[in-house]
Structure formats: structure tokens, C-alpha cells
Amino acid sequence: MLAVVKPSPLRLWGFLLTVVGGALIAFGSIGNWAAISLGDSVENAVPTKGIDVWQGITTLILGVLIVIGILALRFVRPERRNAIAVAIVVAGSIAVALGVWALLALDSVVHDVGVDELARVYGRQEVLKTMSEQGVAVKAQTGLWMTVAGGVLATVGGFVDLAWVRHKRDAGDAIDPDTLTASAAETSSDAEDGAPDV
Numbered sequence: 001m002l003a004v005v006k007p008s009p010l011r012l013w014g015f016l017l018t019v020v021g022g023a024l025i026a027f028g029s030i031g032n033w034a035a036i037s038l039g040d041s042v043e044n045a046v047p048t049k050g051i052d053v054w055q056g057i058t059t060l061i062l063g064v065l066i067v068i069g070i071l072a073l074r075f076v077r078p079e080r081r082n083a084i085a086v087a088i089v090v091a092g093s094i095a096v097a098l099g100v101w102a103l104l105a106l107d108s109v110v111h112d113v114g115v116d117e118l119a120r121v122y123g124r125q126e127v128l129k130t131m132s133e134q135g136v137a138v139k140a141q142t143g144l145w146m147t148v149a150g151g152v153l154a155t156v157g158g159f160v161d162l163a164w165v166r167h168k169r170d171a172g173d174a175i176d177p178d179t180l181t182a183s184a185a186e187t188s189s190d191a192e193d194g195a196p197d198v
Helices: 009-030 054-073 078-104 113-122 124-133 142-170 182-194
Strands: 032-038 136-140
Touching: 009 054, 009 078, 009 142, 032 142, 054 078, 054 142, 078 142
Parallel strands: none
Antiparallel strands: 032 136
16 A cells, blocks of 8 residues: 655755745846835836846855755755755855845945946946935835845755754654654554454
């Protein structure tokens, strides 16, 4: 009879957090990161996508590697799992750091055609300062927030993956010690049903 294995909480949550985090990082990186706004409106602005800047290209690569890493974690040899889990934590942390840096330095991240042209003549900081005085600002967009949130989730997921790897190693790299196969569950249930009442 085919045994169905229910994943342990560590394995399940580590997988979910890491996959969702990696996907958010990747999709956020190809989304909009910044846009020039007049007041609260960015309706007519040409947004800067994450992949328009090196930080976004880097986070896109990290997001893809994180998703590949969590899949590989289940199939590689036991002695390599710890290194992959650590790599997931590091990749998630770098994605968070790059996203937060971009949030704090939006002026240097945004690439608007008009701003870039003026910046070549008058200097970027001077142009942005003048824009700010005129009520024109740079605003973070959804893609950047997704990247940061994904980095946080992936980092947490990586730590959970690391705990799962160590827990599994302590159990001799057998099936997760807190999982139960369907056949074993049925055997246990049958034994209880057949036991005489006391």
C-alpha cells in the first residue's frame, strides 16, 4: 500500500515561507520600484522598475535562487542541506538589505527621462532638491515593498529550514520524526480497534 507522508510543521512552514518569500522578491523586482509624483499622484509618471537598476536585477536573481534552493533542499544529500539552508538565509537577508537601501535612497534609484536629462546638466541632487521644493517627490511603489516583504519572509523561512535540517539530522535523516505515514496510522488505528476493552 502506498504510504502518504504528512510533512512536519517545520518542513511545511519552512517550505511555504521560503517559496512565498522568493516569489515575492522575484515578482517585486520586475515590478515598479519608484516614480516621480506631483502631490499624491503618480498617474502620468514613468515608473522605475526594479530591473531598471542593478539592485533590482540582483534581487531578481536572489529570488529565483531562493525558490530553486528550497526545492533542492528536499533532494540533495543530507550533508549538503545545512549549506543550502544557510544560503537561503543569506540570500533573503541580502534582498532585504538591498530593498531597504533602495527605500532610503529613492532619489538615487529613480530613473525618469526628464530628471535624467536635467541631471546631466545641473546635477542630480540639485534637480531633485528643486523638484522637492516645487512639491514634486519620489515615491516608493508596490514592487519595492513586495521585494522587502519577500526578503523578510524568505529569511524567516530560511531559519525554519535550518531548524528542519538540524531536526532531521538529529533523527538520523530518516522521515521527519514528527510525521506519520498513512499506512502506519492505519496500522495503529487497527491495533487500537482490535485491542480488548479493559
